Amino acid sequence: AQSVTQLGSHVSVSEGALVLLRCNYSSSVPPYLFWYVQYPNQGLQLLLKYTSAATLVKGINGFEAEFKKSETSFHLTKPSAHMSDAAEYFCATNSGGYQKVTFGIGTKLQVIP
Amino acid sequence: DAGVTQSPTHLIKTRGQQVTLRCSPKSGHDTVSWYQQALGQGPQFIFQYYEEEERQRGNFPDRFSGHQFPNYSSELNVNALLLGDSALYLCASSLGTGVGSTEAFFGQGTRLTVV
DSSP states (O other), X not given: OXXXXXXXXXXXXXXXXXXXXXXXXXXXXXXXXXEEEEOTTOOEEEEEEEOSSOSEEXXXXXXXXXXXXXXXXXXXXXXXXXXXXXXXXEEEEEOSTTTOEEEOOOEEEEXXX | OOOOEEEOSXXXXXXTOOEEEEEEOOTTOOEEEEEEEOTTSOOEEEEEEEXXXXXXXXXXXXXXXXXXXXXXXXXXXXXXXXXXXXXXXXXXXXXXXXXXXXXXXXXXXXXXXXX
């Protein structure tokens, strides 16, 4: 079964600093990978998705992620953190077929002024 | 476009009771999935409905059941509530069930508290 592992349940960065949230996947077949963001008391919003078309995926709000097969990674980055980026971020994978999405445990991003 | 809408937003129930949560999918979507998100955890897949049938199910007991109506809206029912059922319940909608790029749109969830 496909799964994802998020490294670091909490990440703190200074405003303006690089954001790097780590995700590794486990899959026997090329996976579909996603990053979702969840603001407090909100549902999930899709940031970006990888579907094998391009290894560097650009998403909303200035985020991007790079699919690295050799490292089985799909890390999320943003060059400069804003206060509004403070939220919880979930890496997820799709097992295909019936669109069941399997989520990681989440990483809470804190942005320090 | 109203997106995915869920009702109610908050709910408090007593242990042993039954609860029904509702979801209206995004316009044009025909598939509804339900997820349970316990505090501090990632969402866990409960089940998915397409063409009014349960198509796939996660590791949840039979106390969790659902239904999809002809207009694609869906209900999640939980019987014999336990304290451990307290969670945010998320509904996601999408189009079709084939393999491919899956963009699931999520609602804001129903916060269920069992006391």
